Amino acid sequence: MKKSIADLMKIRDEALKNMQLRDQSESNCRVVVGMGTCGISAGARPVLRAIIDEINKRSLNNVQVVQTGCVGMCRFEPMFDVNINDEKVTYVNMTSEKARQVVVEHIVNKRVIRDYTIGKSENE
Amino acid sequence: MQIYRSHVLICGGTGCTSSKSLLIKDEMISELKRLGIHNEVQVVMTGCFGLCEQGPIMIVYPEGTFYSKVKISDVKRIAEEHLLKGRIVKDLLYYEALEDEIVKSVEEVDFYSKQMRIALSNCGVIDPENIDEYIAFDGYQALIKALTEMNPEQVIDELKISGLRGRGGAGFPTGLKWEFAASYKDDEKYVCCNADEGDPGAFMDRSILEGTPHSVLEAMTIAGYATGANKGYIYVRAEYPIAVSRLEIAIKQAKEYGLLGDNILDTGFDFDIEIRLGAGAFVCGEETALIESIEGKRGMPRTKPPFPAEKGIWGKPTLINNVETFANIPAIILKGGKWFSSIGIPDSKGTKVFALGGKITNTGLVEIPMGTTLRQVIYDIGGGCPDNKKFKAVQTGGPSGGCLTSEHLDTPIGYDNLVKLGSMMGSGGMIVMDEDNCMVDIARYFLDFTCDESCGKCTPCREGTKRLKELLDRICTGKGTLEDLSRLEELAYYIQDNSLCNLGQSAPNPVISTLKHFRDEYLAHVIDKKCPTGVCKDLLQYFITDRCLGCGSCARVCPKDCITPTGEIISEKTGKRRFVIDNSKCIKCGACIQACPPKVSAIVRQ
Numbered sequence: 076m077k078k079s080i081a082d083l084m085k086i087r088d089e090a091l092k093n094m095q096l097r098d099q100s101e102s103n104c105r106v107v108v109g110m111g112t113c114g115i116s117a118g119a120r121p122v123l124r125a126i127i128d129e130i131n132k133r134s135l136n137n138v139q140v141v142q143t144g145c146v147g148m149c150r151f152e153p154m155f156d157v158n159i160n161d162e163k164v165t166y167v168n169m170t171s172e173k174a175r176q177v178v179v180e181h182i183v184n185k186r187v188i189r190d191y192t193i194g195k196s197e198n199e
Numbered sequence: 200m201q202i203y204r205s206h207v208l209i210c211g212g213t214g215c216t217s218s219k220s221l222l223i224k225d226e227m228i229s230e231l232k233r234l235g236i237h238n239e240v241q242v243v244m245t246g247c248f249g250l251c252e253q254g255p256i257m258i259v260y261p262e263g264t265f266y267s268k269v270k271i272s273d274v275k276r277i278a279e280e281h282l283l284k285g286r287i288v289k290d291l292l293y294y295e296a297l298e299d300e301i302v303k304s305v306e307e308v309d310f311y312s313k314q315m316r317i318a319l320s321n322c323g324v325i326d327p328e329n330i331d332e333y334i335a336f337d338g339y340q341a342l343i344k345a346l347t348e349m350n351p352e353q354v355i356d357e358l359k360i361s362g363l364r365g366r367g368g369a370g371f372p373t374g375l376k377w378e379f380a381a382s383y384k385d386d387e388k389y390v391c392c393n394a395d396e397g398d399p400g401a402f403m404d405r406s407i408l409e410g411t412p413h414s415v416l417e418a419m420t421i422a423g424y425a426t427g428a429n430k431g432y433i434y435v436r437a438e439y440p441i442a443v444s445r446l447e448i449a450i451k452q453a454k455e456y457g458l459l460g461d462n463i464l465d466t467g468f469d470f471d472i473e474i475r476l477g478a479g480a481f482v483c484g485e486e487t488a489l490i491e492s493i494e495g496k497r498g499m500p501r502t503k504p505p506f507p508a509e510k511g512i513w514g515k516p517t518l519i520n521n522v523e524t525f526a527n528i529p530a531i532i533l534k535g536g537k538w539f540s541s542i543g544i545p546d547s548k549g550t551k552v553f554a555l556g557g558k559i560t561n562t563g564l565v566e567i568p569m570g571t572t573l574r575q576v577i578y579d580i581g582g583g584c585p586d587n588k589k590f591k592a593v594q595t596g597g598p599s600g601g602c603l604t605s606e607h608l609d610t611p612i613g614y615d616n617l618v619k620l621g622s623m624m625g626s627g628g629m630i631v632m633d634e635d636n637c638m639v640d641i642a643r644y645f646l647d648f649t650c651d652e653s654c655g656k657c658t659p660c661r662e663g664t665k666r667l668k669e670l671l672d673r674i675c676t677g678k679g680t681l682e683d684l685s686r687l688e689e690l691a692y693y694i695q696d697n698s699l700c701n702l703g704q705s706a707p708n709p710v711i712s713t714l715k716h717f718r719d720e721y722l723a724h725v726i727d728k729k730c731p732t733g734v735c736k737d738l739l740q741y742f743i744t745d746r747c748l749g750c751g752s753c754a755r756v757c758p759k760d761c762i763t764p765t766g767e768i769i770s771e772k773t774g775k776r777r778f779v780i781d782n783s784k785c786i787k788c789g790a791c792i793q794a795c796p797p798k799v800s801a802i803v804r805q
């Protein structure tokens with residue numbers, strides 16, 4: 076179908092959301108999910124899928140989701156870090172549901188959910 | 200719109216495709232399905248990444264992980280380890296991407312970090328078959344800007360400010376050419392893209408068409424607007440099937456979006472593009488021969504003037520530019536001519552794409568700012584000659600160019616600088632030669648090419664190149680005389696001065712430049728009847744040294760029966776004599792060397 080200039084701008088913005096991933100200088104938010112054997116067996120895959128789904132739903136285009144291996148604290152798995160502007164927060168004992176909340180609260184609203192972080196859990 | 204957490208970019212250029220990158224892509228997709236992560240990871244087939252030597256190439260984002268020489272059997276590991284579990288498969292990385300166990304991203308390895316990409320900026324980054332990905336990276340923004348905010352004169356002015364010169368060979372200022380084309384009024388006018396790319400070893404234009412075909416379409420449309428033309432032709436050789444099919448897809452998509460056709464973006468401007476396939480003759484890259492070919496005639500040059508800007512296709516005003524020239528234009532319109540002219544050196548602005556080939560470690564495609572030195576390109580980016588061989592010369596400008604020596608390595612690359620040294624920029628072939636290359640043989644190789652490709656229309660080129668080649672043949676086979684050398688020179692200048700088109704005018708360049716820089720090699724062939732590098736087989740002589748034990752193994756295999764026991768007596772007891780080769784009958788097949796027992800190794804080749 077023939078596109079107007081406004082249509083083209085829309086196409087550009089939409090497509091860019093996905094493609095920003097290929098521009099390494101753009102992102103300032105990075106979610107690092109533990110995907111060691113420990114993580115996967117504790118249910119890291121559904122957590123990862125939930126994160127991506129939530130990011131997708133909200134069109135958060137400058138969030139990178141990467142995986143990492145075992146970080147040595149297997150009892151806390153599934154766990155992931157959220158890095159925003161080089162500040163790192165580690166969330167532990169995640170479920171799909173909690174992960175979705177983290178995306179909304181932490182990444183969108185910029186409010187850390189203290190209850191889910193490693194500092195809180197270690198003190199328990 | 201689906202957002203993926205990871206993108207796997209696989210090179211779909213001609214080089215990597217021929218080493219099965221399409222199958223690698225299919226395998227990757229099926230592995231991702233098997234692992235259930237195909238909705239999280241996107242697989243994209245892109246254009247050429249440039250480092251063809253290391254193909255097939257795969258880049259995984261967001262990390263920018265650079266896998267090289269990927270095999271189908273490696274795909275499973277990359278999918279399971281990297282994409283599922285996030286562990287980079289280190290042993291499959293490009294060797295330079297791993298330094299002291301630290302993984303470098305694709306932007307950080309030397310080959311890329313020293314380049315600057317304008318014409319190639321989308322190659323290896325976007326899916327060339329998806330117009331949306333082109334649009335995402337500012338595609339068609341330049342067209343919107345030109346059509347809605349600029350009048351044709353302003354577009355041409357911007358090009359003039361940019362200092363862009365033609366990338367197809369002659370280096371004519373592009374803004375000026377557009378101005379000429381715009382100045383001729385006619386009911387029909389044309390824009391033509393020269394994608395004939397006939398230089399042996401050159402593949403810049405092919406890679407642009409394969410990697411970012413929309414850039415060329417967008418620029419041609421802008422050219423139509425600026426010069427008052429409503430119809431474009433892309434003349435591309437039929438030997439580039441991937442480029443042709445991507446162009447076809449791109450044209451179809453652009454038409455669907457209304458970016459080609461009638462009333463583009465509701466501005467009232469009409470422009471359409473058609474592909475014309477060429478049969479791949481070198482001379483058809485010459486603009487007037489190209490016009491003849493588009494008109495359905497035999498590809499032979501016309502005399503100039505009139506230039507195509509006045510009388511081109513069907514006798515109508517025609518603007519002809521090279522693929523790479525066009526590929527620079529959207530960026531110039533978007534970022535301004537000033538920005539472009541800030542890159543490079545006074546007479547040569549912007550960047551140039553080179554196809555590195557010959558005796559060089561990183562064979563492939565590089566784009567560098569003008570003014571970069573040959574040394575930086577050959578050593579820092581190209582990695583120098585393989586196997587620690589010594590650099591001898593570099594041929595720029597393909598068969599029409601000349602060779603430059605190690606003395607010239609610190610020359611900043613630019614149109615005028617290369618011409619001053621007796622070579623030229625040409626379309627961007629860069630063939631490196633090391634100590635094992637015979638320069639007379641190299642000159643003969645290029646002459647062989649131009650002699651074959653001469654269209655035959657004018658005598659100096661048709662007959663002259665043939666005679667030049669015969670002279671070189673004589674020299675390479677040991678039949679040359681000193682007189683032949685002066686005849687070679689005389690004829691070379693004659694052809695240069697008297698040929699009809701640039702094919703003939705530049706055909707003697709390889710001879711003239713090798714004669715100038717490597718005269719000693721010619722003299723060795725002519726006077727000593729020796730080829731210093733051993734490339735010219737006919738000048739090799741086989742000898743049997745005094746290590747010979749007289750066994751006769753060599754004589755028994757010699758197909759010409761020219762080895763006889765006629766040397767001095769080796770052993771008084773048996774009366775055996777050393778064997779001797781009659782070099783007047785020897786055909787240099789090398790069978791005797793193979794037959795001589797390794798412990799003895801009495802036969803040498805000099």
Ligand SMILES: Cc1cc2nc3c(=O)[nH]c(=O)nc-3n(C[C@H](O)[C@H](O)[C@H](O)COP(=O)(O)O)c2cc1C
Nearest residue numbers: 365366367393396397484485486520521524701702
């Ligand atoms: C023998 C010969 C072959 C040529 N081959 C090509 C070619 O393959 N591609 C090209 O763009 N220009 C080629 N040219 C140069 C064209 O004649 C013309 O100068 C060029 O297409 C103009 O575009 P530009 O100003 O953008 O460089 C060739 C010229 C000669 C004499």
